[in-house]
Amino acid sequence: MFEKLFGTSDGLKDMLPKVRGQYIENVKLAKYTWFGVGGPAEVLFLPKDTDDLKTFLVRKPQAVPVTIIGGGSNLLIRDGGIPGVVIRLDAPEFSKITFNGTEVTLGAGLRNADLKKELIKRGVGGLEFICSVPGRIGGLIRTNAGCFNRSVDEVLVKAHIMNEWGEVYEVGAEDFNFKYRSSMFPDNWIVLDVTLKGIESKPEEIQKIIDEQAEYRKAHQPINKKTAGSTFKNPEGLAAWKLISEAGCKDLKVGGAEVSDMHCNFLINNGKATAEDIENLGEMIVEKVKEKTSITLEWEVRRMGVKK
Ligand SMILES: Cc1cc2nc3c(=O)[nH]c(=O)nc-3n(C[C@H](O)[C@H](O)[C@H](O)COP(=O)(O)OP(=O)(O)OC[C@H]3O[C@@H](n4cnc5c(N)ncnc54)[C@H](O)[C@@H]3O)c2cc1C
Incomplete structure (x- = not known):
């Protein structure tokens, strides 16, 4: 896990302003992402409303990093988690x-x-x-x-x-x-x-x-699998899946991470993958496509957080 930014046991939460929403410490972010991987947030903040979010941002110590996440369907959160405060707008x-x-x-x-x-x-x-x-x-x-x-x-x-x-x-x-x-x-x-x-x-x-x-x-599309959609952006005028297929990447696996047999621009967590497996598989694909075509694929999936 990351070195906690603000000391050991009860550091960060105690430094945060009083809010009407909820602070939850050391929350596993895997359950907030479609990939189902990722380490903890040091603190997850669920603001009650816009004013509550404002209070938090205005009064928090400046050095505390803030990360906003949504439905987690485009995220690869690394196994070491996200230091600082992660915000989700869950309130009605x-x-x-x-x-x-x-x-x-x-x-x-x-x-x-x-x-x-x-x-x-x-x-x-x-x-x-x-x-x-x-x-x-x-x-x-x-x-x-x-x-x-x-x-x-x-x-x-x-x-x-x-x-x-x-x-x-x-x-x-x-x-x-x-x-x-x-x-x-x-x-x-x-x-x-x-x-x-x-x-x-x-x-x-x-x-x-x-x-x-x-x-x-x-x-x-493998919509019922643990995935984050298209892994790489389509280079202008080209289809990423075609480049991936032509570079012979369709059967690649790293640990519990696999290329989807339904759509080869989708990576899948077969249930046992770590974020590192998925990221390494993605990087392997980038390398192979580059070797074959000289094109460097750009990640569409957003990678966040720190390695374990
Ligand atoms: C099966 C599957 C199919 C998909 N198909 C498509 C598709 O057809 N087209 C497509 O474009 N995408 C597709 N995606 C990717 C994904 O669904 C989209 O990118 C989606 O818009 C991400 O929204 P999210 O709420 O899950 O954001 P997250 O994945 O949680 O976050 C994505 C980015 O948005 C930022 N963010 C989230 N909320 C806020 C906020 N309130 N303010 C500021 N920044 C914010 C985060 O910081 C992060 O940088 C697919 C994903 C899956 C799993």
Whole structure:
């Protein structure tokens, strides 16, 4: 495990400000990630609402590092865990949904999947692709997630973010400088809510698109396995899975980490993998693809924390 930043037994929690939410010490983060691996958070903070989050950021000792996580569906948290405070927006206050015509404002803690029934009820279409992406709204924006030839930057109207000093700003899509599966999003910004623009649509049409997209995923991706989705970004004009396949990586394994036989850009924890197994397998693939094609694959999965 990491060297605790603030001494041994009860160091860090005692230095943190009084909040209305919850601090939990030494929480295993594996259960908060889709890969099911990862060491502990020194402290996990679950703020009660935006004001509580602000109080924490304003009053915490400056040297305490803060990491925000969402649904953990794009994360490889290393076996040594994450030093400092990890924040998750689990409180109901962060999961609100408010419609204004075909625009919808969503709390950053909302699970993408929970948007589905509201879109159908309101007859707001154009946002169906979001419902099939695992994870939550904050992570969706941060990663500029997309699928079925759509991405979230196309539908983003504005977002409220909180910076490391607890100040809240309204920002537009242009402030994020979105690129394919990434943005110039500063690491110290926390997304609080986002407003997306949809279009008028018939409930049965929305339902049909959502069902078709869910079926497609089921047929083409190992969605019921311990994975974090596409491991590597597609290099411009190329498909990462094709490069991985052509470099002979389809049957590679390291410890309990394997390449998915359903989609070779997905890595799988077979139940016994450590984060190190998964990271080493990924790096082995990067090397082999480079040897074969001179292309260096870039990780799409976000690696966090320290090695054991
Ligand atoms: C089976 C499977 C299929 C997938 N398919 C797709 C796909 O089709 N398209 C696609 O784009 N992705 C896909 N992914 C990857 C993943 O679902 C997306 O990247 C998702 O948007 C991540 O959201 P999350 O809430 O899980 O974020 P996390 O994985 O928890 O975090 C991702 C990043 O977002 C940051 N973050 C989280 N919340 C906030 C916040 N409130 N404020 C600021 N930063 C925040 C974290 O710090 C981290 O950098 C897939 C994953 C799986 C497991």
